[in-house]
């Protein structure tokens with residue numbers, strides 16, 4: 420089976436994430452801490468393109484050729500003024516070298532959950548630190564693991580249907596997650612199917628991904644161990660509220 424960030428899935432990625440409300444928050448963060456922004460794991464440009472539209476110089480790095488290709492397709496539809504603000508580079512976050520430093524580096528949408536070993540995450544974070552200006556800021560947002568929900572969905576197939584906004588075709592997304600709670604790992608198998616209006620199967624593909632998840636205390640410690648000073652944190656991307664028992668996300672601001 421293919422990795423999650425390839426083929427048909429890359430087209431589906433934006434449809435699956437259409438309901439997220441994080442883009443405006445990142446544009447606001449860029450207003451406060453920009454203007455020169457680096458996005459780690461910029462994917463299809465879901466956040467990167469609105470940042471460029473808002474006038475920020477934004478560099479995106481990603482390790483997936485197919486996600487980058489999808490981002491280039493989306494960028495090609497933008498005006499020259501927007502395109503000229505965006506740079507996409509194929510690099511791995513654990514060892515990227517851009518030869519420049521940024522005012523703001525962002526790791527949105529659980530990006531850090533791709534580093535399955537703590538050592539890899541620390542290597543990535545140290546590298547991020549080397550790419551920050553002395554006054555620069557690093558912002559990451561991650562979901563807080565919801566253990567009762569994870570226990571409920573463990574090994575249970577979840578099925579969701581979507582309509583393709585351009586072609587009107589029907590997309591069926593089947594996902595099964597298996598948790599290894601001892602090692603904080605989640606194994607996903609995803610099956611995607613696309614049907615026309617009379618239910619003929621047009622395309623199908625299967626993907627796997629392995630991710631990890633973190634708790635707030637753990638990320639605070641790892642940020643410190645990686646050379647960062649945590650100067651602010653909040654329990655929501657949209658509100659400056661504390662991380663507490665009711666929070667579903669953690670947003671860390673470090674320098």
Ligand SMILES: C[S@@+](CC[C@H](N)C(=O)[O-])C[C@H]1O[C@@H](n2cnc3c(N)ncnc32)[C@H](O)[C@@H]1O
Nearest residue numbers: 424460461462465481482483486511512528533
């Ligand atoms: C969840 S997607 C997020 C994309 C985008 N930031 C967004 O919010 O829509 C994570 C992205 O990180 C990329 N990625 C995963 N591991 C990476 C690594 N080690 N180095 C660079 N990119 C990586 C994937 O290819 C994927 O495009």
